[in-house]
Amino acid sequence: MRTFMIRWALLVTVTAFLGFSALSSAQMTRYEQDQRLGTEAHVGNLTGHAHAAKENYRRYCVGCHGEEGDGEGENAVWLDPKPRNFTLGQFKCRSTPTGTLPTDEDLYNTLGRGLVNSNMPSWNPLSNQARIDLVAYVKHFSPKFQGDKPGPPVQIPPEPEVTAERIKAGQAVFQKLECWKCHGVEGRGNGPSADTLTDDQNRPIKPFNFHDGTRFKCGTSDQDLYKIFMTGLDGTPMPSFADNVKPDEAWQLVFYLRTLQPMQSKEKQIARQLGLKPINPNSTPTPSPQPAASDTPATAPATAPETSPAASPASPPPADSASPNPPQRK
Amino acid sequence: MKTEYKYRVLALFSALVLFSIAILISGRTVDAASGGSITGKVKLNGTAPHQRGIDMSKEPTCAAIHKDKPVTMENVVAGADGGLADVVVYISQGLSGNEGASSEPVSITQKGCQYIPHVVALDVGQHMKVINADQTSHNIHPQPKNNPEWNKSQPPGAPPFDVTWANEEIAVPVKCNIHPWMHGYVAVVKGPFGVSDESGSFKLQGVAPGSYTLTAWQETYGTQTQKVTVAAGKPATADFTFTAK
Numbered sequence: 382m383r384t385f386m387i388r389w390a391l392l393v394t395v396t397a398f399l400g401f402s403a404l405s406s407a408q409m410t411r412y413e414q415d416q417r418l419g420t421e422a423h424v425g426n427l428t429g430h431a432h433a434a435k436e437n438y439r440r441y442c443v444g445c446h447g448e449e450g451d452g453e454g455e456n457a458v459w460l461d462p463k464p465r466n467f468t469l470g471q472f473k474c475r476s477t478p479t480g481t482l483p484t485d486e487d488l489y490n491t492l493g494r495g496l497v498n499s500n501m502p503s504w505n506p507l508s509n510q511a512r513i514d515l516v517a518y519v520k521h522f523s524p525k526f527q528g529d530k531p532g533p534p535v536q537i538p539p540e541p542e543v544t545a546e547r548i549k550a551g552q553a554v555f556q557k558l559e560c561w562k563c564h565g566v567e568g569r570g571n572g573p574s575a576d577t578l579t580d581d582q583n584r585p586i587k588p589f590n591f592h593d594g595t596r597f598k599c600g601t602s603d604q605d606l607y608k609i610f611m612t613g614l615d616g617t618p619m620p621s622f623a624d625n626v627k628p629d630e631a632w633q634l635v636f637y638l639r640t641l642q643p644m645q646s647k648e649k650q651i652a653r654q655l656g657l658k659p660i661n662p663n664s665t666p667t668p669s670p671q672p673a674a675s676d677t678p679a680t681a682p683a684t685a686p687e688t689s690p691a692a693s694p695a696s697p698p699p700a701d702s703a704s705p706n707p708p709q710r711k
Numbered sequence: 712m713k714t715e716y717k718y719r720v721l722a723l724f725s726a727l728v729l730f731s732i733a734i735l736i737s738g739r740t741v742d743a744a745s746g747g748s749i750t751g752k753v754k755l756n757g758t759a760p761h762q763r764g765i766d767m768s769k770e771p772t773c774a775a776i777h778k779d780k781p782v783t784m785e786n787v788v789a790g791a792d793g794g795l796a797d798v799v800v801y802i803s804q805g806l807s808g809n810e811g812a813s814s815e816p817v818s819i820t821q822k823g824c825q826y827i828p829h830v831v832a833l834d835v836g837q838h839m840k841v842i843n844a845d846q847t848s849h850n851i852h853p854q855p856k857n858n859p860e861w862n863k864s865q866p867p868g869a870p871p872f873d874v875t876w877a878n879e880e881i882a883v884p885v886k887c888n889i890h891p892w893m894h895g896y897v898a899v900v901k902g903p904f905g906v907s908d909e910s911g912s913f914k915l916q917g918v919a920p921g922s923y924t925l926t927a928w929q930e931t932y933g934t935q936t937q938k939v940t941v942a943a944g945k946p947a948t949a950d951f952t953f954t955a956k
Contacts, residue, residue, distance in 0.1 A: 471860060480861030558866055559848035562889045573769050577891040581854065613862050618888030620850035620864040624872055 420526065422485040422516040429485075429513030431521040437511055438518050445500065450522030460500050463582060470525035471581075473614040474599035479621035481532025482525060488516045496598045535611045537604050538628045543636050543647045545655055551637025554630050556660045558622055560610075563588040567659045568641035578618045586617055591641035606635050747918040747941040749903075751948050753798040753911040753927060757955030759789035760931075765892045772846040773824035773890070784894070785829045786931045787955070794911025795953055797830040798929045799881060801904040802915070803936060805923035810902040812837040816873070819885070819895065821849045821865070826885065826895030830930070832904045835879055839897070840871040848889060853897065855883040862888075881928050896930055918947075927951040 422429035445464040447454040452466035465472070474491050475483040492512045495503035504512055520526040541547065555561065563578065565571040570590035580586040589597065599609050611631065613621035626634070639648035640657060762783035767774040788796040812834035820827045820842040833839055843849055843865040852862040857878040865872070876883075882898035898904070905913035915925075920943040926936045932953045941947045 478861075479863060480859040558864065559889070562848065574889045574891070578888055581860070613864075615860060615862065618850070618852070618862070620852065620862040620888070622864045624863060625866050625869045 417521040417524075417527065420517045420521040422489070422513050422520060424486045424489045424513055424516075427489075427509055427513040429510070429515070429517035431514070431517040434511070434514035434518035437507065437515060441504070441507075442515070450519070456500075461584070462499050462580070462586070463584070464501070467519050467522035470523035470529075471616050473616060475532075475612050475615070476534040476608055477532035477612060478535070478623060479613045479615055482529055484531045484534060485513075485516055485520075487531075488519060489513060490600070492516065494600065497594070497596045498598065535608055535623065536628075537607050538632075540603055541629070541632055543651065545651050547633045548636050548640060548648060548651055548655070548657070550630070551633035551635070552657065552660060554626070554634045555637055556662065558625065558634075561660060561662060563618065564591065566662060568592065568638070580618070581616045588619070591638060592643060595642060595644045603635050603639075606638060607631055610634065747920055747943065748946045749800075749905075749915040749918055749923075749925065749939055749941060749949055750946055751800070751913060751950045753795040753800070753907045753913065753929075753951045753953065754793050755787070755789045755795040755911075755955055756793075756952050759787045759955055762786065762788075767824055767890075767892070770824055770847055770890060776823035782823070782825065784892075785825075787929075788829070788909070790909040790911060792910065794907070794909060795929065796907055796909045796911065797828070798907040798911075798913065798927050798951070798953075799830060799832045799898040799900070799904060800907065800913045800915060800925060800927045800949075800951070801832070801881070801898070801900040802902050802918070802923045803926040805921055806902045807919065807921075810917070810919075816840050818842055818871070819897070820844050821851075821887070821893070824849075824887075824890045824893055826893060828895075828906070830882065830896045830898065830906055832882075832898040832900055832906050833876070834904070835877065835899055835901055836875055839874045839876075841865065841874060842871040843867060843869055849887045849893070850889055851885065852888055853883045853885045855880055858883065858899070882930070898928065925949050927953075929953055932956070 418432045418435075420431040443454055444456045445454040445460065446452055446467060447457070447464075450467035452464040454464060457464050470482060472483045472487070472491075473496075475481070475487050477483055477487070489512060492504045492507075492515060495501050504515070507515070561568075561572050562574045563570075563572045565575065565588075568591035570588040572588065575588050578586050578588065595601070597605060597609060599605055599614070609619075611621065611623045611626065613619050636648050639646050640652035642649070762785065765782045765784065767777060767782065785797065790796060814837075816838035817831055817833045818840040819831045822844040824845060824847070831839065841851055841863075846867045848864055848866045850862055850864045853860060855876075857880040858876050863872070876897070876899040878899065879901050880899045882896040885895045885897055887893040898906075903915040903918050905915045907913040918941050920941050922938065922940045924936050925939045926934050928934045935951050935953065937949055937951070939947050939949045
C-alpha cells in the first residue's frame, strides 16, 4: 500500500513537472516573441519599431516572405530567386564581413533599393519611418539579432583617381583572384564553374553578367561595388575576398569591372583608348604596380608547395581586412 | 488562486527532486580530465558502395597532381581489412562539462582540389587553420545549421586563415563552389574525440574515469551509439560496425 502511495506521488510530481515545463516553455516562446516585437532599428536619427510595422508587413511583404518570415509566402513558389527566409538572419547585401549580421543601415538601404534581377521591388514609395519600422520587423524574425551584433563594417578608403594604370592593374587582380572562374573572362557570367553553381537551397544560381547590368543587387555606386566583393553575398557562391585584397587593389578591381559594364564611363573610355583585351587565363596577367599582384597563378609551378600549419603559421591578414576571424567568434 | 498555490508547491517540489537527481548524476563523473582513453575500431560489414570517379580536367593544376592515381568520391572510405575511415567518434553523454578545448589547432588543407583530411573533427572553440596548397583559388563555403555560414575566397599563395566554431554540430558540410566535386566535413564536438584512420582505428584521449555514451558518426551511414565505462588508469575499448548499404 505504502509503495503504491509513493509511486503515485512520484507519478503526480513528474507529470506536474512536465506539464509545468511545457506550459512555461510555451509561455517562454510567446514571451520571447513579444520581446522581439520590441526590436528596434536605428539609422541616422530614425528609430524603427517592429511592432509599428505589423500592418505594413502584412500588407506589402507577407505574400512573398510569409507570415512567419520564413520566405514561404503564397507567391514564393512562382519566384526565382526565392524570397529571403528572415528567420535565418542571413543576408546578401551587407557592409559587414561574411558570416555576420548586416547593419540596420544595410537593410534600410536594401528596402529602398530593391534587389535587381529578382521580384523584390523597391519600397521607396513608403515613408522613411515606415521603412525603418519594417527593418526592425525583418530583424525580429531571427533570434540572431537578439544575441549577436552586426560585424564591423568594411572600411572603404577614399576613391583614388581613375587611371589607365589602375585599370590595367585591376584586370590583373580580376585574373589573379579568379573572378573569371565564375563570371567568365569577359565578365559575362559564363565562367567554367558557372553552370554548376547553386545557392544554399541548392537551386541553380547565375553569376552576375557585367555586360547587361548597370545596377547590382547590392547597390550602384563604386563604394557598393567595392563592398560587394569584400563582403561576399552570403547564401550564394559569391565569396568574400576581404582577406586577400588590399584597398588599392580593391579600387583597381572596381575600375576594371566598370569597363565591362554597358554604360558610358571614364573607365570604359580609357579601356577603349588602351584597346584593352579580355584576360587570357592561360597567360601571365599584365604586371601590376602592386607588389602583391605579382605572384601570378598562371606561371607558378604545377606542383603545389607543401604547406603545413606548423611550417607556415597564419600570417596576419592585410591590415584592412575586416577581421581575421569574424564569422565564428561573436 | 488556491490551485495556483498548489501548483507552485508542486513545481518547487519537482524542481527539488530534479536538482537532487542532477547532483547524484554529476557526482558520479570525475572532473579532472586525467589520462584515461578509449580506443577501438570501426568496421564496415559488407562491400563498400562504388565511389564515383572525379574528373578534374576543368582544373588542370589539380588534374596533374592526380595523374597517376584517379580520385574518387569519399562518401565511404573502407580500408583493405574492412576498416572504415573518416568516422568521428565522440562522447555524446556523460561529460562533466569541464573538459577544456585543446589549444592545438587542427587544419584543413585544400590540396589537389580535395579536402585533406576529408573529415576534420575539433572542439567547440578550438582553432582550425584553413590552408590552400593548390595553384588555384578555392572558396571555402561551410553549410552549417547551428553556426554562422560564411564563404571566403582563398587564392593560391594566400596565407592560412583561422576559424573557430561556437556551437556543437556534427557535422558541417564544407564545399567549394568553384570546384563542385570538393566536399568535406567539419565535426564540431564537445570534449574528447577521435577520427578513424584507414584501418578503422580511433582513439579518444584525456577521458576522465566514468560512464559515457559514445557516438560514432559516418557521413553516409549516420550514427551509432554504445555505452562505455572508463576506469582510472585503464584504457577502455569500444568497436563499431556499420553495415554497407
